[in-house]
Amino acid sequence: MLGLAPRLLTALKEQGFTDPTPIQAQAIPHILQGRDIMGLAQTGTGKTAAFGLPLIHQLMEIGTAPEPKTVRALILAPTRELVNQIADNLAGFVKGSHLKIVKVVGGSSIFNQTKALHRGTDILVATPGRLLDLIERKAVTLNKTRFLVLDEADQMLDLGFIHALRKISTMLATPRQTLLFSATMNKQMNELAQTYLDHPIRVQVNTPGKAADKVTQCVHFVDQGAKGGKLKTLLAAHPDELALVFGRTKHGAEKLMKQLENAGFSAGSIHGNKSQGQRERTLQAFREGKIKVLVATDVAARGIDIPGVAYVYNFDLPNVAENYVHRIGRTARAGAEGAAVAFCSPDEIGDLRSIEKVMGISIPVASGEVPFEDRKNARKGAGKGPAGKPRRRGPQRGGSGRGQRMAA
Numbered sequence: 001m002l003g004l005a006p007r008l009l010t011a012l013k014e015q016g017f018t019d020p021t022p023i024q025a026q027a028i029p030h031i032l033q034g035r036d037i038m039g040l041a042q043t044g045t046g047k048t049a050a051f052g053l054p055l056i057h058q059l060m061e062i063g064t065a066p067e068p069k070t071v072r073a074l075i076l077a078p079t080r081e082l083v084n085q086i087a088d089n090l091a092g093f094v095k096g097s098h099l100k101i102v103k104v105v106g107g108s109s110i111f112n113q114t115k116a117l118h119r120g121t122d123i124l125v126a127t128p129g130r131l132l133d134l135i136e137r138k139a140v141t142l143n144k145t146r147f148l149v150l151d152e153a154d155q156m157l158d159l160g161f162i163h164a165l166r167k168i169s170t171m172l173a174t175p176r177q178t179l180l181f182s183a184t185m186n187k188q189m190n191e192l193a194q195t196y197l198d199h200p201i202r203v204q205v206n207t208p209g210k211a212a213d214k215v216t217q218c219v220h221f222v223d224q225g226a227k228g229g230k231l232k233t234l235l236a237a238h239p240d241e242l243a244l245v246f247g248r249t250k251h252g253a254e255k256l257m258k259q260l261e262n263a264g265f266s267a268g269s270i271h272g273n274k275s276q277g278q279r280e281r282t283l284q285a286f287r288e289g290k291i292k293v294l295v296a297t298d299v300a301a302r303g304i305d306i307p308g309v310a311y312v313y314n315f316d317l318p319n320v321a322e323n324y325v326h327r328i329g330r331t332a333r334a335g336a337e338g339a340a341v342a343f344c345s346p347d348e349i350g351d352l353r354s355i356e357k358v359m360g361i362s363i364p365v366a367s368g369e370v371p372f373e374d375r376k377n378a379r380k381g382a383g384k385g386p387a388g389k390p391r392r393r394g395p396q397r398g399g400s401g402r403g404q405r406m407a408a
Contacts (some may be wrong), residue, residue, distance in 0.1 A: 021046035053280030107276030221368030
């Protein structure tokens with residue numbers, strides 16, 4: 001299948017993978033041919049396997065162990081959660097082979113990471129900051145690295161990693177194969193691709209800014225002070241399903257989590273003020289259903305791969321419109337259906353309209369009244385949303401049992 005080694009195909013079959021996703025079907029043959037790739041696909045479409053499988057295939061053909069402190073393939077990701085997710089997925093693919101995978105992130109023991117890198121590594125999955133720390137300590141060298149993957153590259157730019165990327169890129173071997181994957185494409189991303197990629201093949205399976213087809217969306221217009229009560233009401237309507245709630249700030253997320261706990265919900269939180277160990281334990285409890293509600297900031301928007309998430313609540317709308325797409329991509333994974341519920345206060349109208357513009361849709365209104373100024377603007381536009389369609393009430397797509405419950 002797609003030119004992959006029989007050993008890899010056997011590993012895939014054992015894990016229940018049969019048919020490739022569109023991004024995998026398009027990207028894998030080009031990667032096996034040694035081409036640089038610029039991959040555009042929304043989160044949850046199988047990007048890790050799209051770059052991981054052909055990468056492993058090529059590394060298996062080398063047949064010898066890497067030299068001490070060297071790295072053959074480097075995968076950079078913006079968050080600890082995403083690094084863990086990538087490393088865990090790849091570990092399943094290399095099971096039974098001689099390939100070694102190491103992950104390094106901030107918040108974990110740098111001594112243990114140094115020890116793990118000492119004998120050399122086939123695949124290193126890392127956040128840029130911790131990798132630079134290890135390079136400065138001479139724990140690892142990149143002069144033998146001939147494969148580079150930039151995953152969720154747009155978020156790395158959003159988080160200010162551009163200078164780290166530039167520094168790291170000068171340390172890699174040449175020639176090398178570079179694979180860039182992103183959920184969005186803008187001018188800065190194009191410039192990044194031109195800088196790091198050599199005549200890349202562009203593969204795109206979804207329009208940037210488009211949500212997964214099985215995500216039902218709606219928005220509640222509600223004052224900021226009334227959001228907590230609204231959230232509790234909606235959560236209480238489906239107490240047995242996993243819900244992910246996004247706040248804008250670390251302090252706000254922690255405060256909201258404690259309010260939910262005090263109201264009797266089994267809740268946890270992950271954000272930048274939590275240690276890596278705390279975040280991993282909370283995510284595991286959420287994955288196992290011991291915690292039903294997880295409150296998070298955007299640091300986790302692209303690092304949570306839990307198929308059972310039924311609802312995503314945007315308690316605070318993101319001020320970067322593209323982040324909305326990444327947030328709601330945490331539901332409707334692996335072919336399941338999901339619901340995305342947004343709360344919009346009067347001060348967030350501009351953020352909502354920016355989100356709708358990026359997505360090319362008008363998000364259906366589930367409850368509340370559109371603020372006066374926005375109603376006035378809507379009348380000027382003949383009552384049409386940014387996509388030129390009349391605004392309507394009720395869940396988008398309709399006909400979904402989950403969507404009906406969501407709007408209740």
